[in-house]
Amino acid sequence: MNVLSLLLSLVLVLNMTLASVIIFRERRDIGSTWAWLLVLYFIPLLGFALYLFFAQNYRRSRLFEWKEIDRTGTEEAAREQLALISADGHAMGNPAAGDYHDLIAMHLKANKALYTEDNEVELLLDGKQKFDRLFRDIAEAQDHIHVQYYIIQKDELGIKLIRALAEKARSGVSVRLLYDELGSRRLNRRILQELRDAGGIAEAFFPSKFRLINVRLNYRNHRKLVIIDGKVGYVGGFNVGDEYLGLDPKFGYWRDTHLRVRGGAVHAMQTRFILDWNYASRADIHYRPELFPEPEAAFGAAGVQIVASGPESKLEYIKNGYVKMISSAKRSILIQTPYFVPDAGYLDALRIAALSGVQVSIMIPDKPDHPFIYWATLSYIGVMLRAGVSVYLYRNGFIHAKTIVVDEEIASVGTANMDVRSFKLNFEVNAFLYDREVSAKLAEAFREDIKVSEALTLERYGQRSRRIRIKESVSRLLSPIL
Structure with missing residues (x-):
């Protein structure tokens, strides 16, 4: 009984300590604070473990840095755009952008999201349409292919993508693949080895430091980006797997929305990929002009801002x-x-x-x-x-x-x-x-x-x-x- 009383007292002290940390140090929003306090109250031991795994706070962290980002000119351009909008809110060429200059200014000021309006934006609403288009662009790549997905399945489509990337790597194209370890947990070294043997590089985001134990599993890189030669960019909801082609009977047809972009916005997508890549990989990407080629002419007139957000962000x-x-x-x-x-x-x-x-x-x-x-x-x-x-x-x-x-x-x-x-x-x-x-x-x-x-x-x-x-x-x- 004495041992049991001691254990119960220890659990109570741990819970009270952790509750104090949640309330006074972490300074979370009220809803999240109360939710964690309820978990600790009703399931003390398990709640303590859940908090360790799921409740880290990265708000004060600076995870993503790129020492050469100033060479892209985006930060200076963002400052100039913000000054221009402040002086004349309707300075944009696209009529829709002029009516929403305050939204553009907000993203510029808070997220340094450069506004471009020389973009061609193609909507991809079907998995077959999206991946047919993507594989054609991969086949035509000349300099580099940067791929980032939350989920890459170990199935026919996932293996097809790995092999397409490996083929381009063997031809001399620089290939980098970034995947989320939890989302792509079915991937293994054997599947990725073909890409690595061909000269490509594959890295996991927030990998487990110990087998089967990952205290950062609650914070996942959910981004889906593909940048080809710095000229074509993909962003949207599709991951990589047969279910996204509508081949999983559990879900049936898969309706999603993805964008294929050509124009200045691709440079912003490139920058985002490099920031994520340099955090996850020891093989940093260094600036070179081929990563940010100057477009020969405007592909379209769509205004675009690429905005990123995450647990390390000061604001949502x-x-x-x-x-x-x-x-x-x-x-x-x-x-x-x-x-x-x-x-x-x-x-x-x-x-x-x-x-x-x-x-x-x-x-x-x-x-x-x-x-x-x-x-x-x-x-x-x-x-x-x-x-x-x-x-x-x-x-x-x-x-x-x-x-x-x-x-x-x-x-x-x-x-x-x-x-x-x-x-x-x-x-x-x-x-x-x-x-x-x-x-x-x-x-x-x-x-x-x-x-x-x-x-x-x-x-x-x-x-x-x-x-x-x-x-x-x-x-x-x-x-x-x-």
């Missing part, structure tokens, strides 16, 4: 961009996301928009791929329905797109979901688009998806069972740390 840059877009809406807001677990600021912005007469529409899957997050999503969807938001359940497979379109004038497409994890915990990257033509195409894609979706009414939502309501309540309580 992508979420702030979403909220600013929502608050700017006059007519319509179209959102597609597989997970809808917003924080209070994002939720209030949408609710205010809907209540003020803006037509807000949200599309989510009608099936879960992560049950807890799905039930939490449904709980927040109830709030939206009561505010008059139109909600659609996508029924033609699984929708994984992360898009928002405002007034069919501006849009954002990228890797960040509309949830707390993407806002605070994952490393994400989005393209903010200032172009009416591209935004109209995204809006049209949304309307096409409505044809294979079911409208969720407030009446039907109110008919869900008590069991589902309990699942929603528990999941919502834990949503700040899901």
